[in-house]
Each structure stands twice: as C-alpha cells, then as structure tokens.
Amino acid sequence: MKKTILFPLFVLLLFTLNVAAQSITGKVLDEQQRPIGYVNIQIGPSYNVVTNIEGVFIVNLQGQTKIDKVTISYIGFETRVIPLADFKDGTYVLKEQVNELDEVHITHKKMSPTEILAEVIKNVEKNYDQTPVKQTFFLRSSNINKTIDSKFELLKSSLDKKSSLNELNKDIEEMTNKSKNQISKDFSESYGFLYEQNKERKLLVEKAIELKNREKDVSGDQINSKVIEIIKKYLEPGATYNVRSGLFPVDDSLKIGSAKKDIRNDVKIASLKSKVTSLSGLHNKFYANKDLDFLTEYKRYTYALDGYATLNDETIYIIDFKPLKSSAKYSGKIYVNANDFAIVKLEYNMIEGKTGDHVNLKFLLGVKMIEDRLKVSATYSKNEMGQYAVNFVKEQKGIYLFMNRSLKFTKNKTDQKEEDKMLKIDLLVETDIYSINELFILNRAPINSDEFKKILEKEKYKINYMSKYDASTWNSYNILAPVEAIKNYK
Numbered sequence: 001m002k003k004t005i006l007f008p009l010f011v012l013l014l015f016t017l018n019v020a021a022q023s024i025t026g027k028v029l030d031e032q033q034r035p036i037g038y039v040n041i042q043i044g045p046s047y048n049v050v051t052n053i054e055g056v057f058i059v060n061l062q063g064q065t066k067i068d069k070v071t072i073s074y075i076g077f078e079t080r081v082i083p084l085a086d087f088k089d090g091t092y093v094l095k096e097q098v099n100e101l102d103e104v105h106i107t108h109k110k111m112s113p114t115e116i117l118a119e120v121i122k123n124v125e126k127n128y129d130q131t132p133v134k135q136t137f138f139l140r141s142s143n144i145n146k147t148i149d150s151k152f153e154l155l156k157s158s159l160d161k162k163s164s165l166n167e168l169n170k171d172i173e174e175m176t177n178k179s180k181n182q183i184s185k186d187f188s189e190s191y192g193f194l195y196e197q198n199k200e201r202k203l204l205v206e207k208a209i210e211l212k213n214r215e216k217d218v219s220g221d222q223i224n225s226k227v228i229e230i231i232k233k234y235l236e237p238g239a240t241y242n243v244r245s246g247l248f249p250v251d252d253s254l255k256i257g258s259a260k261k262d263i264r265n266d267v268k269i270a271s272l273k274s275k276v277t278s279l280s281g282l283h284n285k286f287y288a289n290k291d292l293d294f295l296t297e298y299k300r301y302t303y304a305l306d307g308y309a310t311l312n313d314e315t316i317y318i319i320d321f322k323p324l325k326s327s328a329k330y331s332g333k334i335y336v337n338a339n340d341f342a343i344v345k346l347e348y349n350m351i352e353g354k355t356g357d358h359v360n361l362k363f364l365l366g367v368k369m370i371e372d373r374l375k376v377s378a379t380y381s382k383n384e385m386g387q388y389a390v391n392f393v394k395e396q397k398g399i400y401l402f403m404n405r406s407l408k409f410t411k412n413k414t415d416q417k418e419e420d421k422m423l424k425i426d427l428l429v430e431t432d433i434y435s436i437n438e439l440f441i442l443n444r445a446p447i448n449s450d451e452f453k454k455i456l457e458k459e460k461y462k463i464n465y466m467s468k469y470d471a472s473t474w475n476s477y478n479i480l481a482p483v484e485a486i487k488n489y490k
Contacts, residue, residue, distance in 0.1 A: 113303035132197040246405035350374035366404035373398035
C-alpha cells in the first residue's frame with residue numbers, strides 16, 4: 001500500500017524539479033519575421049525578463065514552481081498568454097494590433113496632451129509604489145572607446161642608467177602612438193539587489209564580470225594601466241612603490257613583478273550604485289525629477305497626440321513632444337495608459353547642441369568631461385495591486401573625456417637611510433566614448449523598515465575579468481540574453 005502512494009508522489013516530485021530547473025531560450029518576432037527587442041516576458045505576478053535588442057531571451061524557471069502561465073507583451077502588439085506546459089525553446093510571433101482612431105474606446109472626454117500629462121502627475125501617488133522595496137537587478141554596460149590623442153612627458157626620474165631612461169621613453173611613446181585613433185569595445189555585467197526606502201538606497205552585488213581585451217583596449221583607464229605596466233619593467237625588482245595619479249592615490253604598495261589579476265576584490269561600489277540608482281530612481285520618481293522637464297514644463301515644448309496603441313488590452317495614448325523654447329533639451333514620446341493615466345513607456349533624446357552632465361577642472365585637476373548624444377527608453381510594468389514601476393531602462397550617451405595628469409612612483413623605503421627614489425611623468429589622454437547601459441529589474445518585493453535597516457552595504461565588491469565570452473558564466477541566473485557581439489567577442 002505504501003509503495004502505491006509513494007510512487008506517484010516520487011514521479012510528481014521529479015516533474016516539479018525538472019520544471020524548476022528548466023531553462024528556456026527563445027526569440028520574439030513580428031509577423032514579418034523581424035526580431036522585437038525589449039519585449040516583456042512576465043513570469044508570475046512580479047517576476048519578469050526582457051528580450052535583448054536581437055529579440056532573444058533566456059528564462060530560467062528555477063524557483064518559479066507556483067506559476068502556471070507566461071505572458072509576452074509589447075506596446076502595439078497583441079499580448080500572448082502561454083500555459084507553462086507549452087512554454088518551450090523556440091520562436092514566438094507577436095501580431096501587430098492596429099487601432100484606428102475612431103475605433104479606440106476612450107472612457108474620458110477628449111483631452112489635450114497637456115491635460116493628459118496633468119492627469120499623470122495628479123495620479124502619481126495612486127499609480128506608483130512608494131513603500132520600501134527590494135529590487136533584483138541585472139545591468140549590462142558596453143563602451144566603444146576611441147582615442148583622439150595621447151602623449152606623455154617625463155618630468156623627473158631616479159633611474160640609474162641613461163640607457164634605461166631612453167628605453168622607457170621609447171616604450172611609452174610607442175604605446176601612446178599606437179593607441180591614437182584606435183577603437184576598442186568592452187562589456188560589463190552585474191547582478192544584485194537594490195534596496196530603497198524613501199530617499200535612502202543600499203546596493204548589494206552578487207556577481208559582476210567585465211569582458212575586455214586588455215591588449216586592444218584604448219580606454220583612458222587602460223592607457224593609464226599600460227603606462228604603469230611599462231614603467232614597472234624599469235623599476236627595482238622586489239621593491240614596492242607608492243603610486244599617485246595627480247592628487248589621487250592609485251596604489252600605496254605596488255609590487256614590482258606582480259602579475260595582473262583576473263579577479264579584483266577591491267572595486268568601490270559607489271560608481272555602480274550611482275549608475276543603477278540613477279537609471280531606476282530617475283524614472284521611478286520622474287515626477288520629482290526636474291531634468292525631465294517635458295513632463296511638467298509645458299511652455300518649453302510643443303505636444304501632439306500622435307495616436308493610440310494597445311498594451312495588455314488597455315488603450316495607450318501616444319504623446320509626441322518637441323522643443324519650443326531654447327531652454328528645452330529633449331524630444332521624444334510619452335506613452336500613457338488611458339484608463340489610469342500611468343506612464344507605461346518613456347522615449348526621449350537630447351537634441352543636437354545640448355549637453356548633459358559636464359565637468360571642467362582642466363586647469364585644477366587636469367580633467368574635463370562632457371556628456372551628449374543622450375537617448376533613453378524606459379518601460380514600466382504593473383503589479384497585481386495596479387501600481388507601476390520601471391522594469392527596463394536603456395540609456396545611450398556619448399562622453400568626451402580629457403585627462404592630463406602626472407603619474408608619480410615613489411619607492412617605499414625599507415631603511416630610513418636609503419636614498420629617495422622617484423619617477424614622474426605627465427600623461428595626456430583624450431577619448432570619445434559611446435556608452436550603452438541596459439538595466440532591467442527582474443523582481444520587486446516589498447520590505448519593511450526593520451528589514452531595510454538590517455541590510456549592510458559593503459564598500460567594495462568583486463569583479464571577474466574575462467577576455468572572451470563564457471556561456472556558463474550566468475548559468476541559473478535570469479539575465480538579459482547575450483547579443484552576438486558578446487558571444488563573438490575577442
């Protein structure tokens with residue numbers, strides 16, 4: 001009797017484990033067989049992934065045993081709801097949903113674009129969750145680096161031999177000349193958790209990688225690193241050096257002869273935290289962000305109702321906006337749900353001639369940075385409570401970077417009577433960077449104040465460096481599927 005009961009239970013357990021561990025790979029196309037990028041694939045009430053720009057997705061169902069369906073949706077296309085049992089590797093086609101203006105059912109009176117936007121702001125408290133939350137995120141960044149100019153000047157040296165000094169000059173000059181007008185590309189990816197309560201945020205990184213060919217890389221940081229590696233060959237073997245770049249410390253105990261590491265455990269979290277919180281927080285709190293002035297400063301822009309679309313069987317207003325006054329910086333489209341006046345998608349581009357963040361400390365610190373060519377797309381998803389939050393942001397921008405700093409190597413003394421030894425060079429690097437950041441929020445889970453207080457943010461995190469793509473890197477993780485440029489990276 002016991003065997004009769006246990007056998008079906010055992011079979012059911014095996015089936016459940018198989019579903020939980022299953023990884024699904026597929027592609028979303030339109031009816032013309034063209035890939036649709038950044039399609040939302042909802043797994044249960046609060047968990048989702050998105051397709052990459054090539055329409056490809058990878059869904060890991062591990063831990064998702066309570067779901068019974070998968071929903072695939074994108075603005076302007078019919079939503080597909082697929083039973084979990086039928087969700088398998090393959091291609092999924094979305095049908096375009098065409099709406100004639102006179103056929104769209106709008107429950108509100110005919111409204112102007114600015115009246116619609118005023119309703120968006122009026123309904124912010126109802127539509128957007130303000131409670132403490134834990135967000136699971138995946139961020140992919142890619143950079144195309146082009147060196148405009150690079151040169152150096154030896155300012156001071158304690159090298160014993162003049163021949164060594166000549167060789168050092170020759171090696172650095174050869175490297176800087178080779179880097180001019182060269183282009184390189186690199187990728188970085190990170191997975192972790194962003195905790196938010198009011199205006200306070202904490203970031204925990206579970207895993208981070210960087211895909212970079214160090215030999216071909218011509219980013220400013222890498223040129224700086226290459227110069228350090230060249231100089232190390234001419235310094236005293238076995239000794240340690242204090243290294244400074246301008247006013248800033250680089251390494252207080254650089255050991256000559258030490259090899260480059262494929263893992264760094266001392267990467268400061270501040271830069272990554274700033275990037276993640278900027279992309280998510282800026283768009284979740286769009287109503288409080290003065291930079292997105294097209295949502296509130298109606299006199300700076302011209303607005304037009306560009307039509308309607310459908311998302312999950314709900315009607316969406318499409319509002320087009322363009323600059324009217326010189327103080328306006330953007331053009332783009334705003335997609336608003338006609339039923340609850342929630343923004344479901346934002347698209348905005350910085351107009352030619354305008355710039356974003358910029359720093360000019362060229363004479364004080366030898367640094368100048370200008371951001372331009374900004375292009376952003378942000379989409380929002382709705383939870384079971386009818387509240388919205390960002391689930392995907394793509395930011396593209398150009399960055400002009402000028403650095404003119406000294407590199408100073410001072411030998412750490414092992415004896416106070418030892419003679420001071422120092423080498424100092426002046427290094428100039430001018431680069432143009434085209435950066436793409438893709439952030440998607442896989443899951444949002446509410447937390448309370450006590451849970452938030454217990455989260456301890458670490459000052460530093462670990463990055464694994466890779467020179468070529470490894471498909472096993474993100475096994476068991478739900479991430480943005482790698483594009484062909486990543487898979488074929490060399």
